[in-house]
Amino acid sequence: MSSIAALKQLYADIDALQGAEALMAWDQQVFMPPGSAGARAAHLGCLLRMSHELFTSDKMQRLIEEAAKEAEPGTEDAATVRVLKRALDQRTKIPATLVEEKGRLGTLGHEIWAKARQDNDFGHFAPILGQLIELTKQEGECLGYTDHIYDALTDQYEEGATKKSWDHMFDGIRKPIVELVAAIKEAGPVDDSALYGDWPEADQRAFCDHIARAVGFDFNIGRQDTAVHPFCGGPSTTDVRLTTRFKNYLPSAIMGTLHEAGHGMYEQGTPVEWAGSPLAGGVSLGWHESQSRTWENIVGRSHAFWTFMLPKLHEAFPATKAFDADSFVKLLNKVEPSFIRVEADEVTYSLHIMVRFEIECALMDGSLAVKDLPEFWNEKYRSYLGIVPETDSVGCLQDVHWSAGAFGYFPTYAMGSILSYQVFDCLRADLGDVDAMMAKGEFAPILHWLQEKVYRQGKRYTPADLVQRVTGKAFGPEAYIAGISAKYKALYGI
Amino acid sequence: MSSIAALKQLYADIDALQGAEALMAWDQQVFMPPGSAGARAAHLGCLLRMSHELFTSDKMQRLIEEAAKEAEPGTEDAATVRVLKRALDQRTKIPATLVEEKGRLGTLGHEIWAKARQDNDFGHFAPILGQLIELTKQEGECLGYTDHIYDALTDQYEEGATKKSWDHMFDGIRKPIVELVAAIKEAGPVDDSALYGDWPEADQRAFCDHIARAVGFDFNIGRQDTAVHPFCGGPSTTDVRLTTRFKNYLPSAIMGTLHEAGHGMYEQGTPVEWAGSPLAGGVSLGWHESQSRTWENIVGRSHAFWTFMLPKLHEAFPATKAFDADSFVKLLNKVEPSFIRVEADEVTYSLHIMVRFEIECALMDGSLAVKDLPEFWNEKYRSYLGIVPETDSVGCLQDVHWSAGAFGYFPTYAMGSILSYQVFDCLRADLGDVDAMMAKGEFAPILHWLQEKVYRQGKRYTPADLVQRVTGKAFGPEAYIAGISAKYKALYGI
Numbered sequence: 001m002s003s004i005a006a007l008k009q010l011y012a013d014i015d016a017l018q019g020a021e022a023l024m025a026w027d028q029q030v031f032m033p034p035g036s037a038g039a040r041a042a043h044l045g046c047l048l049r050m051s052h053e054l055f056t057s058d059k060m061q062r063l064i065e066e067a068a069k070e071a072e073p074g075t076e077d078a079a080t081v082r083v084l085k086r087a088l089d090q091r092t093k094i095p096a097t098l099v100e101e102k103g104r105l106g107t108l109g110h111e112i113w114a115k116a117r118q119d120n121d122f123g124h125f126a127p128i129l130g131q132l133i134e135l136t137k138q139e140g141e142c143l144g145y146t147d148h149i150y151d152a153l154t155d156q157y158e159e160g161a162t163k164k165s166w167d168h169m170f171d172g173i174r175k176p177i178v179e180l181v182a183a184i185k186e187a188g189p190v191d192d193s194a195l196y197g198d199w200p201e202a203d204q205r206a207f208c209d210h211i212a213r214a215v216g217f218d219f220n221i222g223r224q225d226t227a228v229h230p231f232c233g234g235p236s237t238t239d240v241r242l243t244t245r246f247k248n249y250l251p252s253a254i255m256g257t258l259h260e261a262g263h264g265m266y267e268q269g270t271p272v273e274w275a276g277s278p279l280a281g282g283v284s285l286g287w288h289e290s291q292s293r294t295w296e297n298i299v300g301r302s303h304a305f306w307t308f309m310l311p312k313l314h315e316a317f318p319a320t321k322a323f324d325a326d327s328f329v330k331l332l333n334k335v336e337p338s339f340i341r342v343e344a345d346e347v348t349y350s351l352h353i354m355v356r357f358e359i360e361c362a363l364m365d366g367s368l369a370v371k372d373l374p375e376f377w378n379e380k381y382r383s384y385l386g387i388v389p390e391t392d393s394v395g396c397l398q399d400v401h402w403s404a405g406a407f408g409y410f411p412t413y414a415m416g417s418i419l420s421y422q423v424f425d426c427l428r429a430d431l432g433d434v435d436a437m438m439a440k441g442e443f444a445p446i447l448h449w450l451q452e453k454v455y456r457q458g459k460r461y462t463p464a465d466l467v468q469r470v471t472g473k474a475f476g477p478e479a480y481i482a483g484i485s486a487k488y489k490a491l492y493g494i
Numbered sequence: 495m496s497s498i499a500a501l502k503q504l505y506a507d508i509d510a511l512q513g514a515e516a517l518m519a520w521d522q523q524v525f526m527p528p529g530s531a532g533a534r535a536a537h538l539g540c541l542l543r544m545s546h547e548l549f550t551s552d553k554m555q556r557l558i559e560e561a562a563k564e565a566e567p568g569t570e571d572a573a574t575v576r577v578l579k580r581a582l583d584q585r586t587k588i589p590a591t592l593v594e595e596k597g598r599l600g601t602l603g604h605e606i607w608a609k610a611r612q613d614n615d616f617g618h619f620a621p622i623l624g625q626l627i628e629l630t631k632q633e634g635e636c637l638g639y640t641d642h643i644y645d646a647l648t649d650q651y652e653e654g655a656t657k658k659s660w661d662h663m664f665d666g667i668r669k670p671i672v673e674l675v676a677a678i679k680e681a682g683p684v685d686d687s688a689l690y691g692d693w694p695e696a697d698q699r700a701f702c703d704h705i706a707r708a709v710g711f712d713f714n715i716g717r718q719d720t721a722v723h724p725f726c727g728g729p730s731t732t733d734v735r736l737t738t739r740f741k742n743y744l745p746s747a748i749m750g751t752l753h754e755a756g757h758g759m760y761e762q763g764t765p766v767e768w769a770g771s772p773l774a775g776g777v778s779l780g781w782h783e784s785q786s787r788t789w790e791n792i793v794g795r796s797h798a799f800w801t802f803m804l805p806k807l808h809e810a811f812p813a814t815k816a817f818d819a820d821s822f823v824k825l826l827n828k829v830e831p832s833f834i835r836v837e838a839d840e841v842t843y844s845l846h847i848m849v850r851f852e853i854e855c856a857l858m859d860g861s862l863a864v865k866d867l868p869e870f871w872n873e874k875y876r877s878y879l880g881i882v883p884e885t886d887s888v889g890c891l892q893d894v895h896w897s898a899g900a901f902g903y904f905p906t907y908a909m910g911s912i913l914s915y916q917v918f919d920c921l922r923a924d925l926g927d928v929d930a931m932m933a934k935g936e937f938a939p940i941l942h943w944l945q946e947k948v949y950r951q952g953k954r955y956t957p958a959d960l961v962q963r964v965t966g967k968a969f970g971p972e973a974y975i976a977g978i979s980a981k982y983k984a985l986y987g988i
Contacts, residue, residue, distance in 0.1 A: 012536070012540060013540050013544065015537070015540075016536065016537040016538075016539075016540030016541050016544075017540075017541070017544075019533070019537040020514035020517075020518065020537065020541060023514075023517060023518060023521060024514065024517060024729075027517060027521070031525075031717065032733065033713065033714060033715050033716055033717050033732075033733055034714055035712070035714035035715035035732055035733075036715055036729075036730060036732040036733035038732065038769075039513070039729070039730035039731075039732045039733055039769060039770060040729075040730075040733070042506070042510065042770060043509070043510040043513040043514065043729065043730070044510075045510075046506060046507050046509075046510030046511075047510055047511070047514060050507065050510075050511075050544075218529070219527065220527055220528055220529035221527050221529035221530055222527055223525065223527050235518075235530075235533070235534075235537065236530060236533035236534075236537070237533075238527075238529055238530040238532065238533045239526065239527055239529075239530035239533055239534070275532075275533060276533060276536060
């Protein structure tokens, strides 16, 4: 057997363990009885250790080395080796003791953070945040970097990304977005209170299933359930599981469903012959987020989409009959600076991310001390969003990420928003009048284009190479700035 | 670390893999999207191989040997070693090639059997049944036996059972049950058509959850869902998952729920300190079935139970208000010889099993040829039940077991029925007027007695030892015969 074949065979066991882990993690959020948390944690801990041991085994390391010599450059096999080599590096460069210590501190940090956020007491969180930053710096040193320690950290989440590349990205959007937000503010407030109400959960659930099916999420190889924190998971690319939740703000579950369905359709788009292989699934967090944002924002918040979907909404929720597509889409795209990232609109969202990115870099290179974080945060919100949080709970304590020592993750959210426009522009150029299609409920051509260009590529190319292949140029914010400027200037009559 | 401690630590990994396997198997029957069968089969296959390899590893074998020397006889540690040694023997005595060949033939056999049953074509099934019998005989030779090859086979399902012990069991019930059935037939037919109807599924579901909760199934460490073939599964004794299905025969789901809840409460009764250990869960198939039968038949088909539960049934299904406890319990306990085992009543059920047992023994010792099976089957039905199946589809083709080469399993069903009465008689002797308790909805004393005497013992003792400890004597049919004779003579006024 060739080394490549042996490598793929060994990987099948890792894939089985990871599939089981994913099913257990999904089940834990969706159906697990509350009293079995202990047994689940024990089982999951064992499986995670087993898959890690298998991944870092001598056999795996040897096979990767041998296969690297064997695989012809540019082939699928070479891509397989590249993907596995990168994952192996990430698992082996950081000593087990450091991984363990960070796991321990992260669990503790999560508890302390939750209490600090509840009590609005940053002082309670500050000491352990300091320790987590120190450990994360050690991690960065183990991983290695040329320019800035942030490069080592953020590369874990987005292959090839650096502080410099993120700087470049944010430099391209900072001024136009801040100016757009200011102009929208001047155009006057939008009253979307009609979207809040006592919307029956069963009706929301049925409508969300309908909408996921309509855009092309395949329920033959997927399902949708309810969870407190919505996510897209599941054990394989032929078993993709969305979750949503139901709130009194009607678009919450609908937009959440389109977002998770975007992630889900990306996973489901893996070629059959790659299922269970190292090339299956989305290539990076930024790319993944670009697809959830595409279906949520570019498709799901468009006038064309609601031209088709509004009659169905009227049927499901008769109180919405007061809206036509114009008025509904205006409310759905309400822009208003606010404190909480996860509730932010499409325009202000990237500003929330920018604040976090600048803080992370400053914390990592030591130019910002932990004790000064709240003030720094508030100053950034004043400067970019024109508002200042009244408490740290709705300020620098709002996100879970840092409590687990995850630094370098946030920029991938902004990358997703920005990349979604860059890719969709190319789709429009290829397909012609996409709005006319959506207005007739024809989402298949859009999905097929994305499948062909993106989803079927799996992890075959690096994230940057894939941008080049799909869009013909390097990743950049031009399409995003042009796209949202045009959209919101029209909506707000600016 | 002692060998025992090392053994338990190694077993934790096996338990984690088996827990994942159980969750995957449950999910497959309940929630898995249809298009992911392939990926699930691949994942499950890998995990089953991994847990098998771990169980039969040199390390495991060495630790069991060492721990056997270390453990004081009669202690929990000795029981742990005994349980693992038995499982290891079962996994190692049969060569991997034979296991693989039987797995292959079993999968094929299942397909062929399903088609043969559908087409009422025994001739289509006969050749592969012959092959499966040959392979099963080889299996029996590998496992070893003193008296009869059936001993080797049936011991896999019920530790310590032999052809002789099952002969003894059936000899004790054959005549009295056949006579009881004849007497009931003479007493005249019961018309239970009022139990059939268009019972709304949502109401059935709610009532089944209510009834499971009422008898003591703990939803904090368990749940109930819907599946085509009801079963009790789940990844741990703190995560026990029942399934049921809804039919137009109202008692179907209700009795099914009580049956599976009986299995489930046995699992849930495992002591916390044994969770995930080799001693967790029920000790044998026969013992397990005794508990499902207890809650289904002895509790759930009793006059006392429905004295309490009937008002709830009236509330859930107003059409049942025509019944009082007397009339409802009479219909619920309708006895009538019929062809299909899984639909049989409590009295005729063991006769169905007896037919199968006698056929299995004859097939294994060669006194019955495969080609003569249908005639032999029909003759047995005529002799024991007084009816002759008109087709093999409702005759010797009805059960799935033989199509997978499972010979020696059936008698454990009859053992369950018989043992349930033997144990419940002791419970009555200890607790006094159990009927008065049930009539008030007080099921806790019953459950606590069973937990203390049986469920909390896990796999600590052999099945036979547990019978002796719980009932003070060896397993025997006396209580069963006395119990169902008294019950049905009263119901039918014989």
